[in-house]
Amino acid sequence: MPATIATMAIPRTRFILIDTSHAGNVGAVARAMKVMGFDDLVLVNPRWPDVLTRTEAIERASGATDVLARARTVPTLDEALNGMTHLCATAMTPRDFGPPTRAPRDHFNMLLNKELPALDGRALEPDLVLNAPEGIAFLFGSERYGMKNEDVYRCHVALSIPTHPDYGSLNIAAAVQLIAYDWRQALSVLGHGFDVQPATAAPQHADAAQVAGMLAHWQQALVDIGFLDPAAPKKLMPRLQQLFNRAQPTAEEIHILRGIAKAMQGAAAAPATSEDRAQAVHKR
Secondary structure: OOHHHHOOOOOEEEEEEEOOOOHHHHHHHHHHHHHOOOOOEEEEOOOOOOHHHOHHHHHHHOOOHHHHHHOEEEOOHHHHOOOOOEEEEEOOOOOOOOOOEEOHHHHHHHHHOOOHHHHHOOOOOHHHHHOOOOEEEEEEOEOOOEOOHHHHHOOOEEEOOOOEOOEOOOOHHHHHHHHHHHHHHHHHHHOOOOOOOOOOOOOOEOOHHHHHHHHHHHHHHHHHOOOOOOOOOOOHHHHHHHHHHHHOOEHHHHHHHHHHHHHHHHHHHOOOOHHHHHHHHHHO
16 A cells, blocks of 8 residues: 555545435435445535425435434535535536546546546646645536536546446436445545445354264264265265365254254164065065
8 A cells, every 4th residue: 555545634525416406315315425434415506495304305314314414505516615625526428628537436546546637637736736635525416407517617527437328327316325435445545444244243163073073973874874884985984074174064054964964863773664665675
């Protein structure tokens, strides 16, 4: 890990929704942000002044109402951008000119590695060249018409999520989720990523004595049912030993296998029924 990345301060992260028209989408965005550990949400001129407390927003937030409670609405984009030093538009529509278009992961890696000025061939703000951005803002336009050109032009980059070339329409909450995930993954190099949480406890493997006891039980059971000839065992038991070494059974699985061996021995010791004797005679 480069030293410049390891010692870099974590930039504040803000998600900005411009001219949002659906309250349910606001709730879904809050949920997408919280899943990735972000909580700074600003709405610029939303359709509904009370959008953060509307029923649709609260229902779609699904447990992320704390993000809604912290969120704020402002009338202009200037107010939403206060304190932000690196602005990322999320614009899928091609434009004649504007900031460079990049996939989120590519841009985030370049940003944290301070590769943007050399790559773009033009100077950025001095603070951005010398240091990590103090605050990074992700801007999302209206569900109906996307981002306005003048808002995109203010940004350092236009992030474009790779999609199928014939259909690139994403719900705003889905777009926020993808951007938030990629940004969190990028922050993992700074020690601020999330580890995968195991769904089940790590298995407790049986020890050598338990495996040996089970194999001895199986050896006797195999003899009892006539499968193993003790006078000429060949390499059956060593092969079973290797099989179970590879399988690494747990203590519970050893109990199951010993239960099977016990059932085999019970079946072998049971007196033959008339039907069994009839089948034996028929086979002769």
